[in-house]
Amino acid sequence: MKNIFAMEPNERKHFLLHVLGFLFIFLMALVALFPFYWMLVTAVKPINEIFAFPPKLWPSQFIWSNFATAMERANFPVYFKNSFIVTASSTIITVCINLLAGYAFAKYDFFGKEFFFLLVLSTLMIPLQVTMIPVFIIASKIGIRNTLLGVIIPPCAEAFGLFMARQFISDIPNELLEAGRIDGATEFTLFSKIVVPNVKPLISTLVIFTVMWRWNDLQWPLIMLSNDEHFTVQLGLSNLNAAQYVNWNDMMAASLISVIPVIVVFLIFQRQFVEGMASSGIKG
């Protein structure tokens, strides 16, 4: 490191600004991370230290078994199981229907193509609050209200995935498909053996988006579900948070555990996801 006193005044000012900038952004990084630390510390504190004021920044002991205790209370295992079912099924459905439809829109000519695509695209900006009452009523009529199916199916009608899929599959060279046809492949073989293996970044992107959205969603499960046995993690957490007496040990432990699946999915699919974002040119 250069000697700060041997610098020109201008250079010194520049250097000091640089240091200040670093200190500031480093402080902000700590602010961003602090609530995570606070979740962890609150989760493993002895219960009497939760009620200590001033708050104890470092617990006298770490009771890791609090995580297990939290899971035993308030039906959390059921909530987690429901969230897994909802997220996994939604993700599979989303990937399948959007790959198929995206392929059709990208590589086939058929009557009504433009119309159907515009119809879907025009719904991109519709807020849930506009459709949620009719969808709630339709779900009641067809008997999927207050079931996990009711949580899974309706939000699958979403334009973003189809839009991405069409964009992505358009980039597959037509020659590849024609060559397959000449070799006598059936239409479905073309899809399963040529299209699907060539769009792995697309699949990763769809998986990450769907998992993050569905696992984290509160509003739709809240509308669809009324029985505790069907609740998802977010719905369970949100309800407990509003209760008269909140056990912060349990809340923070369950919150922390609930974050893990999303992070795991993110880490697994991240590399291809970044590729997907870069090549599709879509930000965010």
Place this chain on the structure above:
Amino acid sequence: MQKQKKPFWQDRRYVPYLYILPNMVLFMVFMIIPIFMSFYYSTVQWNGLGKPKFIGMQNYVYIFKDTVFLKSLFNTFLFTALSVPIIMVLSLLFAMLLNTKIPLRGFIRSAIYAPAVVSTVVVGTVFTWIFNDQLGLINYIINIFGGKAIQWMNDTRFAMAMIVFTTVWQRTGYNMVIYLAGLQGISRELLEAAEIDGATSWQAFRHVTLPLLRHTHVFILVTCMIHSFRSFDLIYTMTRGGPLNATKTIVMYVYEQAFNKNYYGRASAAGIVLFVIMMVFTILRNRAEKED
């Protein structure tokens, strides 16, 4: 020799319809039809039981006279006007700082992005705890500096500030990453040229960097506004719109009217108002995109 006829699921003329079928059925049932139903419901009086009664525009007349709806409308704009500028300024500032050669760059970037991965409900629960009036950290910090503890959850003056703070914490990292991508698209030569011409770093920022990020500004502004007009989970988890409607937004109003009070007509009318506001944003964005 007569060409063998393929079954329809292998016929190129019919295959695309088969492929779009599942998606289109879902869209019809859970999106297109509901949109039209929503317009219809906004003109009826209905509690979910019995027959809806057509009342024309009366739901709209009602909500625009309803002080709670007007308050929700005001709160939605207030929430947006407070949180979006703070998020934009901070995310740009962070992105600028991270775009220089500083130590621990990767760590700091990931740390600031981390809140974006967590569910809004979890964010809401943690901040409910941090803002707890008796045991919370924020009040402890206020205490250290000699201030009086604030009843964040029960004080109409401060509840919105709490929601805004939490939103800023959650959303800044995500937008910072988008700004970083924008900054990386600016060529170094332009900034060096400005420096050679004697521009101070502030002038270079003001007259070179800022205008060149135009697209990013618009993109972030619009996505942030849409996000804040739609956001439900955080307010539901932390305050349920309280205290005394101080944090009630249109989205909360629609939810309450529909699912707590069973006024499906009024709720639909409020939903349509939200829809119109969103359409205005979309038109503004499209116009901004066309100008470039």
